[in-house]
Amino acid sequence: MSVRVRFAPSPTGNVHIGNIRAAIFNWLFARHNRGRFLLRVEDTDRERSTPEAIRTLLDCMEWLGLDYDEPPVYQSANSIRHLEVAEELLGRGLAYRENKGGGGECVVFRMPTEGRLGFVDLVKGAMRKRAGDTQDFVIVRSNGTPVFHLANVVDDIDMGITHVIRGDDHVENTFKHIELFKALNAPVPHFAHLPMIVNNQGKPYSKRDGAAFVGEFREQGYLPDTIFNFLLLLGWAPGDDREVLTRDEMIEFFALERCKSSAARFDVKKLLWMNGEYIRNKPREEYAREFLARVTAAGLSTEGVDLEGIMEQMQVRTRFYSDIPDNCAYFFTDDYAFDQKAVSKRLLKEGIPELLEKIAGEYQQLDPFTVESTHALLEEMARRQESGMGALVHPVRVAVSGSAEGPGLFEMLVLIGRERVCARLQQVAQRVRNGGFETASAAQD
RNA sequence: GCGCCUAUCGUCUAUCGGUUAGGACCCAAGGUUUUCAUCCUUGUAAGCGGAGUUCGACUCUCCGUAGGCGCGCCA
CATH class of the missing domain: 1.10.10.350 (Arc Repressor Mutant, subunit A)
Incomplete structure (x- = not known):
């Protein structure tokens, strides 16, 4: 059976690096296996899922070259289907109605109470748990809307997802989801949980720790190649000493079995180094394109100067394309700044x-x-x-x-x-x- | 509190029972009495603690310890 994976973010207007890393790993896994990489926009939170937020998400993916093989699925469009499935579960006695606290009746999915729950995580190995440690859970709210667990699993079934690759924070959900797959007589996909990205204190990396969203790194002048490569190296290594890899090499060598299962710290120093590395190694024509664009955007005239000579000197000294105008304005104008x-x-x-x-x-x-x-x-x-x-x-x-x-x-x-x-x-x-x-x-x- | 998971240089990592424990970032020194950067060379630096299995454990097992994740009518 051919591989089908998906990236299923909820669009909030910002795309967190931990999130996009899940997308990267999914994408690489799909490309490595000549499978399909799909995008599912989990836009059931109508408040936050604005058209702009969705646009931002799509932009980020395009920027990083994370192309998907089928039109994006918008989860909000499947609500009726989710509810139908809940009815089916109700009808078969696998779920029940309950009224906790006067808000009306919600639908609750029944978890097994006997035996053991378990699955083999492709990166973490065998995961085990006593049935009963995981409680029954709500799948339809009393206001009639489907809950994440239900929507997520039903959509995965409908999309034919074979491997669910997501963040470590979903490990516990997996025990629930597997029971849902089984209850719906659907093949249970493989699961792989990626380690978290943490800050210097070992806490989950957030806005407080610096740039945390893809857009912020982009604004700071980081190249998509840098971000892609760097994020890949947080939790994965090819096995030899290579670190700066081409996209083709990444695809060729990527394997979930080589993923680490412990959290990784985000080291900005190394990221900075890697960006310079990518810029230095760009073909001159590509550097020239960026150089020219930045210089002219800064209102500098390149008339009568030895552009090729200047670029030869500057490429090795460029850490961010955005630094270019400030760093070499004196080649183009007599009105240069004095330090x-x-x-x-x-x-x-x-x-x-x-x-x-x-x-x-x-x-x-x-x-x-x-x-x-x-x-x-x-x-x-x-x-x-x-x-x-x-x-x-x-x-x-x-x-x-x-x-x-x-x-x-x-x-x-x-x-x-x-x-x-x-x-x-x-x-x-x-x-x-x-x-x-x-x-x-x-x-x- | 309960459950699950994790643990190699400061950081990212290699190692899948036998290695002087390797590489990269960072830092330091030199090549470099024109700077910065690049490049090259060199150096500093690691198996959380304790038992056990084994001829031999970073590697396997157990117990600690520390950290993370989860325990929503959020996703």
Whole structure:
């Protein structure tokens, strides 16, 4: 029988990482087994299940590449069917009506009281429990609406689900659900329960611990590949030392048997590293697409610059695409920001204006203006004035880029271009002399 | 309280009775007297405690301990 799995979230407007991880594992399991991955929107809570919430859910799935093989099933559309099943159960004496506390009659499903309940969880192994430890439970509310357990099981039956892969918090429900499957003479699917994602204190990871929703990571600039890969590694490992995997590798090696059954901590440091890893390893064309989009969106003109050269320098230094405009605006505009700390440390010193002007003068004459020649010139200068290279390199860097960080200085100079470099050196020299940087910092304080 | 589950470096993990317990993140040092980043090299760091089974247990069993989950007319 071919594999059919489903992701069954209730749309609330946010998609929690623990939740989407269940989707990822389901998706991988389906793809690995050449089965079908289905989406069922459990939208029976009409208050929270707004069209926007559903849209958000669908967006997240698309962003992560979690494509489903059949049109989404909306649980709210099946209420009548759920109720019919409840009637059937009632008729066969497997459920009964009860009136607890005056709210009218609800329908309660009868759990066995004798013997043992149990199932083999594909990740946790044998699960056992005495019958009687699990109480009868409500399947239809006194207001006539079906309860989760009923709806969930009936829909799984109707959708032909063969494997239920979900969060650890559903383990106890499984004992109930299995009895429901049996009562309805339906084949009992296999179950697999995924460990929880926890925070530094070992508590369930929530909004309080930082970004907890897929949308938040997306906004912060994380790549879908990063999130997908990272979440997969929380509770699963291929068995060898690989960690950064392609989607195809994940599909090929995924196995529920390799899932851990203990909770995993969410380590943002590693996530950050992984994002940089993915960006660095992107083909240049793809990086270029993102780079260009961000730069132009920031209102920067790329006219007349060596884009390819700049990107070569920047790709290895990019942790988030969203950082790009701030990190390299100075390549595109003369109106770049100055890092106050760098300015104080490197420019607000005795003799700096003179030094910058001198270098500007020399660079103006230099022919050709290359990485080698600009480098050699400063080396020569350093030798003559018997100072270290640092005394020249740092002020120049801060003057032309406003920052203490960035590509190698001489690569940077060539990319900015001789004219701009010289003009900037002159301008900054003037501004330092006029106290322009000091007032700027004073104004900020 | 009752039930179920879990337990390897700080973190994510490998190991499926015999290993110098491996890798990755983080941190530290070096390559690197122009920064940042990358890259490379090296280093620090682990089997929760106690019994038992066994020639031999991280691995199997039991008892503790700690943590998680569940015990809704929520999903």
